[in-house]
Amino acid sequence: MNGGGLSREELIRYGRHVSIPEVGMEGQRRLRASSVLIVGAGGLGSPAALYLAAAGVGRLGLVDHDRVELSNLQRQVLYDTDSVGTPKLASARTRLAGLNPDVAVETFEAHLDSGNAFEILEGWDFVIDGSDNFPTRYLVNDACVMLGTPFAYGAILRFEGQASVFAAPDGPCYRCLFRDPPPPDLVPNCAEAGVLGVLPGIVGSIQANEAIKWLAGIGKPLAGRLLLIDALRMEFRSLDIAPDPECVVCGAEPSVTELIDYERFCGETAGEMATGGEGEAEDGAGTEDTGDTMEDVDIDVHELKRRIDAGERFQLIDVREDYEWAICNLEGAGARLVPLATLPAAVESFDAAEPLIIHCRSGPRGDRAVEYLRAVGFDHAVNLAGGILAWAEEIDPAMPQY
Template sequence: MISDERRKEVAFDDSEIERFGKHLMLKDIGVKGQKRIKAAKVVVIGVGALGSPVIQYLAAAGVGTIKAIDFDEVSLENLQSQVLHGTRDVKRPKVASAKDKVKNINKNIVFEAVKEQLDASNIEAEIEGYDLVIDCTDNYKARYLINDACALHGIPLVFGAIYQFEGQVGIFNLDGGPCLRCQYPSPPPAGLIPSCAEGGAISPLPGIIGSIQANEALKLILGIGEHLNGKILHVDSLYLSSRIFKVERDCHCPICGNNPTITNVEDIDYEDLCGLKTTNETPVEGFTPEELAKRIDNGDDITIVDVREPHERAILRFPNAIVIPIGQLVRRQKELDPNKDTIFICKQGKRSELAINTLREAGYTGPLYNLKGGIDAMKDIMFSHEGAWL
């Protein structure tokens, strides 16, 4: 991955020799390997749960150039698993917090902090000229965008994902190997499963998965060992089991197959691909959290339907809501009164929208409303009303 010419351009000072002593004494790394690490240019997309271990280990290992991309700011609920950030960083851009941390770990490296929301119009400029991309994002839209851009530019991708107690790591677009779409041609329908951002995960899980991503990245840079090219490692942290399954390159793959149909990321509507766009002709009507709170305070005769998963409801129960999982909605629509305003709620307002569309398709005619932004947007109001509503 790093040519001998690039390696030979790298020099170390005395402090670096001391700093990387534990690498230099390894037969598979040594001075030549450490120079390759210093010459490497890596893009880390997502500076959250997976990005935290990945960035810290790559910086500590001496990767010469790290570009970190994230548009988001640190929030209190991030701190449980995003160990790169601390309490004082809340409300700061994640990339700024990361920059401070990295400076303290190893100030000899170039750390490029990019506060930007990646999309089809800007991703190519951000990854071009880099050796490796590490996907540390938490949603399908970003994953497919990153995969497609890396496949089109021939940049290897170290993929990582976490969900609840389980995680996956894989390497795509390396030496004619498969891409993400060879295994999963398109994302699952939105709403049917919570995204990782909605689904939750046990605190050390991203540390485990992200550390494996960083280790795979270093092995690729060094050209040593056996890596996960064309394979996906699945780790179950609850039962401490793991397995590796093979991913074959699919000759019908829309991006890396023999007759690709995707030749430019700007041709793909990633919002639409991931079902994030409302395609329904009649858009779903919604209440803001304030409007819903007012209806409840007024004692209006309304029905509130909670479509969240049981573990999500356990975190924060919505008062006076009836619970109907999306899969049971059509069968249980008799429980809803078509003469009453019915408001659907979920964590972020996407699955509830899907629930409304599902009911409409099934012929339900009563008035249906969505809680805009979901319970996440209503948390503060709920906490301030809790006593009055119970």
Template sequence: MKLKTAKVLIIGAGGLGCPVLQYLAAAGVGHIGVVDHDKVEASNLQRQILYTITDIGKYKATVAKEKASTLNPFIRIEAYVTNVTSENVLSLIEPYDIVVDGSDNFATRYLLNDVCVIMNKPLVFGSIFKFEGQVSVFNYQDGPTYRCIFPEIPAPDEMSNCAVIGVVATLPGIIGTLQANEVIKIIIGIGEVLSGRLLVINALNMQTQYFDFEALDKNKSIDHLSIYKYVCDSKASSISLEELQELLQTEKVQLVDVREPEEHAAFNIGGINIPLSQIASDNRLFDSDHTIVFYCASGIRSKKAVELLTNSDVKNILSLQDGVRHLQTL
């Protein structure tokens, strides 16, 4: 009965969110929400095994709901095709008892942490980086929060996600399954929940480590979100592919690929190649009388490039929404 009446919100329907959803649905969690604004891409399939090649181009949240519903048609699953922002996060989380962080960026993690502190909801955390995975539970029964172990959000140029740095394909399944395990323990009230402990797993040698940390009062007193600046709410100017095609017909446009040279060589849509790490120092290469459009694989690095140059002398800069990775599958 505890599982049937439980309400769990999963942020992200990617490598972590997929196994969490599958196991919670199979376990009979009565109400599950899935939040993701991305579409399935061919590059996702090796680590997000809920999806198949026929799902490419469809919204992850919608496909995930459909497939989990076939696994267990007796539970309620809701799909939210949206990004998580400080404007919508309160309304997204409010109906649920437990939040699962399956996001792939620091900005969303800090936003979820802070709103879970405000709303007094446990946050089941998972993270993957190359061959290493982490799991913990924050804000559980007045326990430590994410900020108690990671106090400050990194600078934009220090951030990356698994689409950028890569990850061994099996690791998201391992970590996501452990997250689902923590959710079930919380719901049923059994075992020892990973509160105040960070579990770190090395997939290369299968060694595990535990890092203990304590709650800090200053991190438990968050009462509103507007005092924080989240990169996931970035106001960086962006442009869609369709808008770019129109712009190319009417104005002078300089395309700048901010991916690494090997990515540019493998596939590009033209323009010059300046990796994100060199954007600030190589801005003399930009044409001042052109509209400059940055692009990358997914739109994340190009958005960071715009942010880095916001206060510089470079004007008329835009980021290509969703990047160019999906063009490689056309």
């Protein structure tokens, strides 16, 4: 051995890392001594696994239980056409070994649940959540908080994605941002709404980048920040996230002190993504409106403006999240914030005698909310087409956009 503990072959293989002053030989040695577990070997897990293996992370774990399907190949770059029908983990192991035989790849062909989560997640230096459903996402968060293991969060839907690092020391966890899982069937998944094939490559690479920085001890992590990515507009925005002192998992007096199987809250179909996929943008946050809505379910922003100016009585419900409300809102028009996940608990406070106008950022969450509200008896609930983005673009250009 030479080169400060790196072999000649390693110096050649990782030369472009070693030549970076911030990484150098010490950073590369740290990567070699580190371990990362990836939950979900799908759209997000694929690029993350490839780049972490290429970077020389010494021990890499993959959790998945699916087989490769033809529809995966549009975005899950870890696999090829010959892999269709085979277990994902078998194909992934072969591909990663071919990329870098010095990386020890461990596979867990299992559905992550409260019974095995600690056993699988314990002992890793960093976790990447490439999950594709809310039950797994909340389970990963809770387990990582309890184990003291930081993890990179990623989510995608249509053209938009999110990324952050949670459960870092003194940083927020996923529940500080999204306290409760959404109700069953309120959130569209990638199978229903679609996803631009390159988007998971962008978000998964960001997750791998965060893992490498953390393990090498360089740079500023995404902990305490939520990165919002709009691939259609090619815009990036970073929002600060503070730890919630009343968080049910990482707060001063946590009420969740053991792992929970969240299928009973979220429903088995609440998202295509988790152990096996790509992670949908939270509650469909920031997705583009396709305009594919039922007749008489939408109104446009000009009609809303007319109703406001005319002094008509109606209830204006904003189903976005707290952090989105803080950026811009229609509070001056009487809007009330009811995040989508809390909608079923809030319906009893709605006045059935007054019209309900629902809005989100750009439309899809509003569509889901209206579908739910009409199913429980609010027949005159309508969605604001284009959401608050349309309001900012067509009615109030001074309103901040995100």
